[in-house]
Amino acid sequence: MEDNNVRIDKWLWAARFFKTRSMATDAVDRGRVRIGGEPIKPARAVKVNDKIFIDNGSDRWEVVVLGISDKRGAAPIARALYSETEDSITRRENDSEARRLFPEPGSSIKGRPTKRDRRAISRAGG
Numbered sequence: 001m002e003d004n005n006v007r008i009d010k011w012l013w014a015a016r017f018f019k020t021r022s023m024a025t026d027a028v029d030r031g032r033v034r035i036g037g038e039p040i041k042p043a044r045a046v047k048v049n050d051k052i053f054i055d056n057g058s059d060r061w062e063v064v065v066l067g068i069s070d071k072r073g074a075a076p077i078a079r080a081l082y083s084e085t086e087d088s089i090t091r092r093e094n095d096s097e098a099r100r101l102f103p104e105p106g107s108s109i110k111g112r113p114t115k116r117d118r119r120a121i122s123r124a125g126g
Contacts, residue, residue, distance in 0.1 A: 006070045008033065008052075009042040014069045016078040017054050017061065027056065052082075059095070062088035 006014075009024040012033065018024040027033050028042045032055040035044065046052075046065055054061040063082040072078070113121065 004068075005045040006068050007042060008035070008040060008044045008046050010070045011046040011065075011068065011081070012054065014072045014078060015081045016072070016075060017056050027054075032056070051085075059092055060088070061092070 009021055009028055012018050012024040013021040018027065025042045028040060031039045033040065034053040035050050046068060048065050048068065050065045052063050052065065062085045066083055067081040069081055
């Protein structure tokens with residue numbers, strides 16, 4: 001872990017919130033990553049105790065920075081770079097429970113329906 005200036009996009013990648021650094025940069029550019037409620041740019045330096053809001057598409061996180069690193073390591077090492085707030089933990093648990101109980105209607109559809117699928121749909125009254 002280094003205590004020099006590390007860009008937010010590099011830190012998000014090292015902390016394993018995004019699979020690639022370019023995905024992290026894109027999320028920051030689109031305003032899905034905020035520090036202290038303010039939209040930021042990818043070159044913004046991360047500091048210890050920064051409160052970061054992250055929306056990576058599937059989950060929304062609110063974390064406090066505990067360590068600075070620009071190297072992507074193993075998951076336990078990445079997990080040591082931040083601590084998630086209690087509100088964030090409960091919100092993510094509620095969101096995952098809601099997704100489990102009420103799945104997206106189109107999530108089971110894989111591409112265009114086949115001729116057989118269309119016949120089944122029309123028989124069902126659709």
